[in-house]
Amino acid sequence: MTRPYRSVLYIPAANQRAMEKAQNLAADAIIFDLEDAVAPAEKVGARDLLARALLADYGGRVRIVRINGMDTEWGEGDARAFAAAGADAVLVPKVSRGADLDRVAALVPDTPLWAMMETAEGMLNAAEIAAHPRLQGMVMGTNDLAKELNSRFRPDRLAMMAGLGLCLLAARAQGRVIVDGVFNAFKDDEGLRTECEQGRDMGFDGKTLIHPAQLAVANQVFAPSQAEVELARRQIDAFDEAQAQGKGVAVVDGKIVENLHVETARATLAKAKAIAALAG
Numbered sequence: 001m002t003r004p005y006r007s008v009l010y011i012p013a014a015n016q017r018a019m020e021k022a023q024n025l026a027a028d029a030i031i032f033d034l035e036d037a038v039a040p041a042e043k044v045g046a047r048d049l050l051a052r053a054l055l056a057d058y059g060g061r062v063r064i065v066r067i068n069g070m071d072t073e074w075g076e077g078d079a080r081a082f083a084a085a086g087a088d089a090v091l092v093p094k095v096s097r098g099a100d101l102d103r104v105a106a107l108v109p110d111t112p113l114w115a116m117m118e119t120a121e122g123m124l125n126a127a128e129i130a131a132h133p134r135l136q137g138m139v140m141g142t143n144d145l146a147k148e149l150n151s152r153f154r155p156d157r158l159a160m161m162a163g164l165g166l167c168l169l170a171a172r173a174q175g176r177v178i179v180d181g182v183f184n185a186f187k188d189d190e191g192l193r194t195e196c197e198q199g200r201d202m203g204f205d206g207k208t209l210i211h212p213a214q215l216a217v218a219n220q221v222f223a224p225s226q227a228e229v230e231l232a233r234r235q236i237d238a239f240d241e242a243q244a245q246g247k248g249v250a251v252v253d254g255k256i257v258e259n260l261h262v263e264t265a266r267a268t269l270a271k272a273k274a275i276a277a278l279a280g
């Protein structure tokens, strides 16, 4: 069944309270972060805290561990520590080429890998990264990307568009999950909604988040609305009826419905069903 990734919440692995709290938060997935959210002095302690936290019950939430880069003193230890610690995936930061995943893949043989897409080189090599045989998902790192590009944050994310588009194309070409970057102003619900809607309309599966207060907006925006579910049902019914009459095209609300639209409609219903199953 399609797994929803509407809301993907970062939690610093040094924050025991937040990791406990996440067992009951409405996040589709959690990224337990050992990288940028953890200060150097806390890195090794956070590894132990996280190993204990992963023994807890996170229900249907996907548990992803973001390790430190392989070019840091902690990367290899993180990969070894979480190779068999029960995480659902290991997220590799600052992936710039497919080979960056090879070393982690060797250290973590049985867990799917995800890639942080957040360097200029990574954008240019997105197709190669997405094609890595161990890769399951991609996460946009728009803060690091903006830093590298020397670009400014704008509501329309103009400077991000080339990178977001390249990564989306690469992920979809290989059938990978792809989630959008974070919205830093975690008290600005309207700004978050606008950015979630933009990411959804581009084709992202969901949004990475930094605070529990952002969950409700992402969960709502990235879920099919009731109107979309009803339209999907009507499209499927109309197309079935057209086919029964020997036609290949139906018309719903003045718009054509062909086989490809029916596939999209079925995907919408499957997503709604998967979300309902999470809630239930």
Ligand SMILES: CC(C)(COP(=O)(O)OP(=O)(O)OC[C@H]1O[C@@H](n2cnc3c(N)ncnc32)[C@H](O)[C@@H]1OP(=O)(O)O)[C@@H](O)C(=O)NCCC(=O)NCCSC(=O)C[C@H](O)C(=O)O
Pocket: 009, 010, 011, 012, 017, 018, 019, 021, 022, 033, 036, 037, 116, 118, 140, 141, 142, 143, 144, 145, 181, 182, 186, 210, 211, 212
């Ligand atoms: C941003 C924060 C530092 C704010 O923390 P705080 O001031 O403690 O917030 P609140 O007082 O409003 O917290 C209320 C309660 O919620 C819990 N909480 C807060 N954040 C989280 C969380 N992320 N997950 C779970 N629970 C959370 C608090 O513990 C409070 O609980 P209670 O005690 O019961 O009241 C903080 O939100 C934070 O640290 N966020 C995560 C930051 C992070 O992970 N950053 C790294 C990832 S972003 C990134 O690197 C993206 C990428 O790489 C790129 O380049 O773009």
Ligand SMILES: [Mg+2]
Pocket: 036, 116, 118, 141, 143, 144
């Ligand atoms: Mg980053």
